Amino acid sequence: MPLSAKGLVISNQQVGRDLWEMEFLAPGMAAESKPGQFVHIRVGDDHDPLLRRPLSLYDVDQNLGSITLLYKIAGRGTNLLSKFEADQLLDVMGPLGRGFTLVEGRRVILVGGGVGIAPLLFLARELQVRQNEVTVLYGGSSSDEMCSLDRFVNLGAGIMAATLDGSAGFRGLVTDMMKKSIDPLSIDYFYTCGPEPMMAAVAEYAVQYGLAGEVSLEEYMACGVGACLGCARKLKASDNAYVKICKDGPVFPMDAVELR
Ligand SMILES: Cc1cc2nc3c(=O)[nH]c(=O)nc-3n(C[C@H](O)[C@H](O)[C@H](O)COP(=O)(O)OP(=O)(O)OC[C@H]3O[C@@H](n4cnc5c(N)ncnc54)[C@H](O)[C@@H]3O)c2cc1C
């Protein structure tokens, strides 16, 4: 059940170009959290900006009762968030939405592009606990826009990086690296989050080999709890019904979505 809390900020620091990591204490929320869900944050003191900002659960420490976020400064809201300091209180709602299915004992590939890597760390942690063989493919424009490699390594997951400028790992698109280096016959399940063209390439590859997986979608959000239709979207052009990304998602089966 979503909770509304005042999270106590433990740290908020820059970890890459325009990339920040914030950890806050919210034990009740941390205990309820599942990979792929998100929190909805009021970033200002008053009602400006009016709307909360949705951010994925990057990592959760259920022993400590803390939640960590990874966010990219995109505009005013995320810029205000970066001004928070340790010991300040954060007005946060969550965990919200439907997260990833947690498979067990399988060989899984996680493909993250840019800050789309955010929901994949907590996912990798929970998949490792369930005896999966986890390989993470992380794509970015440049190494200074990537920050989580050591965190995945510390979990024991395999990690491969691709950068457009060749400053880390494979030079080129993460999906080209996937096609060159991953044997589809050695994979059982895909998870992906990032720009839709990247997720479309992952889904196309999975479908080509008859493999299943899940995608995490982003839409503009207002209420974040299914009450305003602000995030409504048809998953396929031929669908009659709209889904609410905040409540029915943000995670959906790959074959249920036409990515654009
Ligand atoms: C479920 C969900 C999880 C998310 N998780 C993360 C995360 O873990 N880390 C992270 O950095 N970002 C994440 N985002 C995106 C993040 O919510 C937006 O970048 C943020 O709300 C922008 O707020 P702002 O006030 O800084 O920028 P604004 O001034 O509101 O917008 C700046 C730019 O960002 C674009 N933008 C704003 N909101 C969205 C959105 N929802 N989807 C796509 N583009 C948007 C705008 O078109 C504009 O170009 C997530 C979004 C959703 C829906």
Ligand code: FES
């Ligand atoms: S943001 Fe209001 S219904 Fe999804």
